[in-house]
Amino acid sequence: MFDTLNTMITEALGPAGPLMVVAGLAFLLIVATIPMLLRQKPDPMDKLAKSGRARMDAETKAILRDNRRHAKLNKYAQYLEPQSAEELGQMRLKLLQAGYRTKDAVRLYFLAQMVLGIGLLIVGTVYYFLFKDGPDATLQTKLMYIIGPGAIGYLAPKYWVTKRVEERKKQIEEGFPDALDMMLVCVEAGQSLDQSIVRVAREIRASYPALADEFEIISHEMKAGKDKRSVLSDMGERCGVQDVASFVTVLNQAASFGTSIADALRVYASEMRDKRVMRAEEKANKLPTKMTLTTMMLTVPPLLIILVGPSVMSITQLGNLSFN
Incomplete structure (x- = not known):
């Protein structure tokens, strides 16, 4: 039965017929599911749970933050945010470490993944059927030109955010000793x-x-009346750098035991300077190992050509003369 159906589809639509049918069915399922999700009614128990203090909190947030600019994102928030609170917190923390602190950063991240993934998937499909489709096209070629761009578009925001996090952490590590001094x-x-x-x-x-932004956030939160211990702890979590987390621990311990902050800063700043020197020495010690392979690749082949080339030419010429 499946062989007969596959033969009919192939005769009607060509070699790529089964793939087109599967893609069409997937698209129809997605289109049919969206109205059902949009018409989903809220649970009455959720309405009861939002009474009392929850209502007051909602009114306070409505006063402090205007959601009218992002009404479209708020409408589709359940599709643009993880349903798990743990996953949402991890994603929000990662975006904070990358420097994206807006309220809708998580929604925009998943929106970018969805738009780029679907958009490049459509572009790849159109490009394949216009320029690459033919009797000689293999399944690997179809997957590469159709699914490949969609996968790249879906993973591109994740790669960008990860790269931003690494660059920001590196900048904070480099500037933290100077900031402590x-x-x-x-x-x-x-x-x-x-x-x-x-x-x-x-x-x-x-x-x-990046480090200046973190210090400014600390100063603003302290001016707003937030507890100094929690402000410093939030900074260590946002930065994601071990040196900053240790610095936060030192300041909290100094405040707890009543010791001088200047003495704690002096000792920790000295340790940070020593640690920076050790990092520089580590990079210097790695340099000869990294240069060995490059030196062999760029020096040995020309040297062999210079030394062995004339001998090979002479042997070749002698062989030709003896053969003649």
């Missing part, structure tokens, strides 16, 4: 920790903007 100078000059953070954020803006 400046903070220590400010504290020893008589400024408070809050004032020193504001001053350091302003001074390192040109060289390390």
Whole structure:
């Protein structure tokens, strides 16, 4: 039965007929599912659960944040956000570490994945049927030109965010020792920790903007009245750098035991300077190993040509003369 159906489809639509039928059925299923999901009625129990304090929180959020600019995203939020709270928190944290702090960052991320994936899938399908379709086309060629662009479009936002996170972490690691030295100078000059953070954020803006943004967020949260311990802990979580997390621990311990913040900064800044020197030495020690392969690839072949080439030419010429 399946062989007969496959033969009929192939005779009617060509070699790519079965693939076209499968793609069409998938598209029809997606189109038929969307209206059902949009017409889904809310659970009455959810309405009851949103009474009392939840209603007051919603009114407060409505006052503080205007959702009118993103009404379309709010309408399709259940399709553009993970349903699991744990997955949503992990994705939000990753976007924070990449520097995307807007309220709709998670929704825009999944929207980009969906639009790029479906868009490039359509582009690849059109390109294949216009230029590559033929009797000699194999299944591997079909998958490469049709599904390949869609997979690339779906994975492109993830690759971009991961790359941004790595670049931002590297920038924070490079600028953190200098920021600690400046903070220590400010504290020893008589400024408070809050004032020193504001001053350091302003001074390192040109060289390390990512670290300056984190210090500015700290200063704004402290001015808003948020607890200093939780503010510093949030910074360590946002940065995702071990040095910053250790720095947060040092400051929290200094505040808990009542020790001098200047002494804690002095000791930790010294450790950060030593650690930066150790990183530089580690990179210097890796350099000869990395250069060995490059040196062999770029030096040995020309050297062999120079040394062995004349001998090979002479042997070839002698062989031709003896043969003649």
